[in-house]
Amino acid sequence: MDVSALDEASLAGSAVDIGETMQAIAEHKGCGTSGGTGNASCGSQAGQGDLPTEIWEKVKNHPCYSEEAHHHYARMHVAVAPACNIQCNYCNRKYDCANESRPGVVSEKLTPEQAAKKVLAVASTIPQMTVLGIAGPGDPLANPEKTFKTFELVAKAAPDIKLCLSTNGLMLPDHVDTIARFKIDHVTITINMVQPEIGAKIYPWIFYNHKRYTGLEAAKILNDRQLQGLEMLTERGILCKINSVMIPGINDQHLVEVNKAVKSRGAFLHNIMPLIAAPEHGTVLGLNGQRAPTAQELKALQDLCEGETNMMRHCRQCRADAVGLLGEDRSAEFTTEKIMAMDVKYDLKMRKAYQAKVEEERVAKVAAEQEELAELGNEMSGVKLLVAVATKGSGLINEHFGHAKEFQVYELSTTGAKFVGHRRVDHYCRGGYGEEESLATIIRAINDCHAAFVAKIGGCPKSNLLKAGIEPVDQYAHEFIEKSAIAWFKSYLVKVQSGEIQHVERGEAAIRQGALISAA
Amino acid sequence: MPFKIIASQCSGCSACELECPNVAISEKGGTFVIDPKKCTECIGHFDEPQCVAVCPVDNTCVVDTSLPRYQARA
């Protein structure tokens, strides 16, 4: 790697030692996302386990930082920062930033005052909304005034809401102190490479110090600033999540290196997201016919990095003005027009009471799973398989097959049920045009699963699923996901052992490419 | 009028507005416009016209290439 030609000594990331605490956090393997593997020491469980208390307090009801929390708590994004300072080849700036959102989505832009009002309106309507994020479109730190003004207004009016921020990292080192002062305790940095040669294929240019840089030079400056920013944040005890976009043939293998680099600098969570690229998004990669990874390739890479850091597998690549539980979007209920007409009363007591109820639910869910798991304990089998679950949240199998906008995928083995991802699908039940076709799309999306758990399913889709080799399971309607999945798995193993059925591997599954434009 | 923004291409991202040293750029109906009376081509401030350097849509902040300053760049 020859980057010595660059005379950018002043930019080189200072190699600061990471404080011992942060090192300890980084070493917490398997946390954050491994909901229910029976690993009781994990940040994703309903209990604190052995996570340090300060960290547990930060993640326990943050839907992005805790897989387990994401079934129960909601987040919202406000789009106050449209300007950006770098160009990504998977992004078309007519739309929202693709680092967190799906390409091809346009969010409603707000002033900081409008944004603050929106936060209060949402918090009063959706008491489980605990997190406000600013993630673009654009880079929040390319618009520092608007970003920090919004945080300031929200912190004053709704002090219980956690603040978080997503950035490409270019301006991060300049703002770390402000971030700490505003008590923003979660920061996401998108890091797609730690090698300028690879970066040059992803970033055509950056705008830095009043100058446009291109090629290797641009990639090197960007990466130095990202890693320096990460070090500065973890030193101050601010939790960092790293997003990486997996681009087959460009950085897929390299992301293992990225994983090591960010882990050694104290990143709490690594979120490897699939590239979403279609020619109609007008992105450079989309127009070049760059393909997206398959669900298997994505999972294999996530599995490979899992031993190194906590992996996030529940990211929905939300829109920049998303509102609600992950996987759900209620932004249409909160348009600027509607918010401005609302008379908002912020009721902290009501929110607290509601959240206490959610906590009870979480504890009950884990207890039920542990009980079921205890019985599985003496089973011996190498069988490992995936199942798809239709859920509206709260950790329950409570969605009708035809209404599901996504399926959550769990990996079942004798060690338990582990959340490993989600598959976005179109509503099947819209009726009329293309019904057959959308059913086929759903089957493609969950084609690697052995069973689909639903609250209800019609006769026709049922027989289609069976034909595709996916067992429709509706006898656990409105029960806890993990507990039910383990119970089903037990009977599956019994049937395999008795020779009633044969265990076969399933095929590949596709990741849905289209932008989710409708806010439905 | 050395610089102007081609409105049909402007994404309305406001990046140029934040960078202009002369506050020459403002929003007008969702896209951005340059006030020719205020634009100094960034001369005396920076080596590159900032709106051109930061704009994500190529050839949207257009430079009058007949000016001597841009002959060398072309």
Ligand code: SF4
């Ligand atoms: S894009 Fe991913 S990290 Fe961001 S709010 Fe959505 S799920 Fe969380």
Ligand code: SF4
């Ligand atoms: S060239 Fe410079 S002064 Fe003129 S509009 Fe662009 S940024 Fe402003």
Ligand code: SF4
């Ligand atoms: S930077 Fe370009 S796209 Fe953005 S507002 Fe200015 S002219 Fe429009």
